[in-house]
Amino acid sequence: MAYDPFTDADIVTRYAPDKPYTTIREIALKAEISIAETDHILDYPQSTLPNTKRVGGFSVSDAKPLPxxxxxxxxxxxxxxxxxxxxxxxxxxxxxxxxxxxxxxxxxxxxxxxxxxxxxxxxxxxxxxxxxxxxxxxxxxxxxxxxxxxxxxxxxxxxxxxxxxxxxxxxxxxxxxxxxxxxxxxxxxxxxxxxxxxxxxxxxxxxxxxxxxxxxxxxxxxxxxxxxKVPSKEAAYWFDHVMKYGGDYMRSSGQQIPLYQFLLIDVIAFLLAVVIVFTLVVCLILRVCCRRLKKSKLKTA
The missing domain is CATH 3.40.50.2000 (Glycogen Phosphorylase B;)
Structure with missing residues (x-):
């Protein structure tokens, strides 16, 4: 979801004046369902969460007679x-x-x-x-x-x-x-x-x-x-569905993960730790081997 602090602030001020410090991003993360005006027929394939419904073309309808x-x-x-x-x-x-x-x-x-x-x-x-x-x-x-x-x-x-x-x-x-x-x-x-x-x-x-x-x-x-069929009716169906049954069953726990997990920093840190430990163990083994080899040479001398 694109984030524009200026546009978002204007929307929040207009429709949620009692929550001046809330952002559209925060609202989207807490939403039980999101309707995206896009469609894979016109757009490129995209991975979406179960509670994001892609319904493009709200303005379309069968043609009426012209003036x-x-x-x-x-x-x-x-x-x-x-x-x-x-x-x-x-x-x-x-x-x-x-x-x-x-x-x-x-x-x-x-x-x-x-x-x-x-x-x-x-x-x-x-x-x-x-x-x-x-x-x-x-x-x-x-x-x-x-x-x-x-x-x-x-x-x-x-x-x-x-x-x-x-x-x-x-x-x-x-x-x-x-x-x-x-x-x-x-x-x-x-x-x-x-x-x-x-x-x-x-x-x-x-x-x-x-x-x-x-x-x-x-x-x-x-x-x-x-x-x-009719995109506007499809969007209305999903709103009615969530109002009737709730949308918790469609929400992903991944929406609330901390930033460090989203960026895989914890995974990267673990892999770096493994590499460092492995390198230290190899260096230690090589050092011990070198010492023993040096001692054996001194004895034979």
Whole structure:
């Protein structure tokens, strides 16, 4: 579990003002159950304790009908649609990069639904809005590619609906997420700060047209749906279960081990002691042997 003293202090102050010296780490160690918004289908395999349940994709759901203006724009495309969203990170994207993105989008034969607060010259194939129904757009059969900063919610929504991703990370864990998408064959990633408009157009078209990305993520989507059904309900089930039966039977005694045991300092100290004792015994034996050999030589002399 990552520990950020500043963020943790803010959370504790807000939700537990009567315990100002408690940290999120301490709370996590005492928790009967932890719900981690991650999943081995999208993430790499990880070892977890029995009371840590990996349930990724709280925001996913089946697609709902689109608003009429967006629906008309989406269904007017003969080649398909690209959904573009950087979430709240859109404000962190400089205007010159957004201009570069718009130039790339204009060259595509796809319709672009773009969540952005940036205004530019109107293009026939670009619909720029301050808000978009992202999950519903990703669930539309016309959607061919999702262009994203690789935030957690967007990744799981794309996974749920089986839409390949072009990742353009901006900060934080988004770079890790983008590399993970590439390794698993669910899409590609690029550095939006240095990529040219021409190269961006090429990558978008590649992810949209190359069937291997769609095949990979649609297979993963089927597995995800079969395993989790509705992630939010699965998380609710575990909370209800622990409230009803308690979670002591899932807790590991290893959560409370002292730091010196966690770092294996006691084991290392024991092994060092064995080595030292063994070395001393060998030295003592050699010393005794040398003395006896020396005495026998003196007698023969």
């Amino acid at each position: 009429q203006d967006i629906k008309s724009f989406v269904e007017s495309s003969s080649r398909g649609v690209a959904v573009v969203s950087f979430g709240g990170g859109d404000i962190k994207v400089p205007d010159h990069i957004k201009s570069k993105m718009a130039t790339a989008f204009q060259k595509l034969d796809l319709n672009i639904v773009w969540k952005t607060n940036w205004s530019s010259e109107k293009e026939d194939n670009i619909l720029a809005l301050n808000w978009i129904p992202q999950n519903d757009l990703l669930g539309h059969p016309k959607t061919k590619v999702f262009i994203s900063h690789c935030g957690t919610n967007g990744q799981y929504e794309a996974l749920y609906h089986g839409v390949p991703i072009l990742c353009l990370p901006i900060f934080g864990d988004q770079f890790y997420n983008a590399n993970r998408i590439y390794v698993k064959g669910f899409g590609l990633y690029a550095d939006i700060r240095v990529i040219t408009a021409e190269k961006l157009t090429q990558l978008i078209q590649q992810v949209a047209d190359d069937s291997k990305y769609r095949t990979n993520i649609q297979k993963a989507s089927q597995i995800f749906k079969e395993l989790h």
